[in-house]
Amino acid sequence: MTSNTRKANLINAITPVNRGLQMSENQRKMIFSAVAYLEELNPSSSPNNTPELLDGNWLLLFTTSQELLGIDRLPLYKLGNIYQCLRVAEGKIFNVAEIKGLPLLSGIVSVCANFTVVSEKRVKVNFERLVAGSQTLIGYQDVNSFIDTLRSPKKLFAIDFQIKREDQQGWLETTYLDQDLRIGRGNEGNLFVLRKI
Template sequence: MIHKSKLIATLIDKNRGLLTSKNEQKEILAAIARLEDDNPNPHPFASKKLLNGDWKLLYTTSQELLGIDKFPFLKLGDIYQCIRVEDTAIYNIAEIYGLPFLEGIISVVAQFEIVSEKRVSVKFNRSILGLQSLIRYQFPHKLISEIESGKKFTAIDFNIQNREQKGWLDITYLDKDLRIGRGNKGSVFVLIKVSDNTD
């Protein structure tokens, strides 16, 4: 699709939305909506192989995520959402940069439940915040393997007990390397696949 490649090229220059003006955001959202109308997989949970894997955030309107960049001395690095379909698990991982040797990581682990042909409810159950050096973070796949093994990290690592820590996500576009979602707070997420997690 020509408009898909054009959209991706446009978003790459926007630093996940941090460098987007209001007018540019309107144009981007309109382009996203057009792509959603051409969704080749309107039943994404029937395409579990496509859905499964590690996805990197390309663009979002979520102020919760983009707001991390506004903290003093902190810069938002890559953000990943890693889906493990068989385990109904989602791993959100944000890399944080700033002062030398104080690079950080924020990870939230959640379980999802399919509630309609394109919607999942999401319940957050664990949060990990710490320095990449102490966690020995290298890349998302390794961190997830350690989380799945039950490892406790040298970090702020706690279970989330609050029942309010939940939400939902609609998957509005899915193909072999691009996914678009819309969350319960009205935010849009555009992600590109970096690994299918088949190894």
């Protein structure tokens, strides 16, 4: 079976589960099986040595992270798009979740981190900053311009604070990477499937 067929199988398996929010045990098994089959054909055995593939904005297609999926369980809010934006040359990761609400209640939650390469597949992640607030008050247009805003010294009209914890143990391992699809696994056992945009 070719990697394109295996990719198609994975996409078909994750499409109906709304990023993992509505998933039966059978669907979960199918997704994990499709992921494992695709990881066997990983064209990038050392993804951290291919920054041109890693770098950019990635849209989350599927995750097992209850921290992320839990946002959808807030009253009056629905989880919009979730992005993981990698700026490899700077060693930065920007996680951005769009939250849909009533007019003027749409929000944004972002966690900024730095990362250091520890192996060909794994990076150590240190979370540095949390930003949460109204899309309107922050002036959110799209993920790219928001990343530019986060990188500027400008203080945002939002909950905006530094995360100061010395004991962080976070890591992220890229287990599959090609031109437009990335599979990652985190230190808490979470699985992430993302598509480059």
